[in-house]
Amino acid sequence: MFTKEDIAIALSDALMVHLVSKGSDIAKEQEAIREFGKRLVQECGSSEMRHKI
Incomplete structure (x- = not known):
């Protein structure tokens, strides 16, 4: 199972790859x-936390 940190890192990495491919700084x-x-x-x-309550 992935942690929320794992997912955030993966999404951030994907966003960086996308920006690089577009030639962004x-x-x-x-x-x-x-x-x-x-x-x-x-x-x-x-x-x-909301789901646990």
């Missing part, structure tokens, strides 16, 4: 990608 996009991953993990965590 990864240095500029990297912070946004990291923030996306952090938010995804937080949302997954809060969703899991």
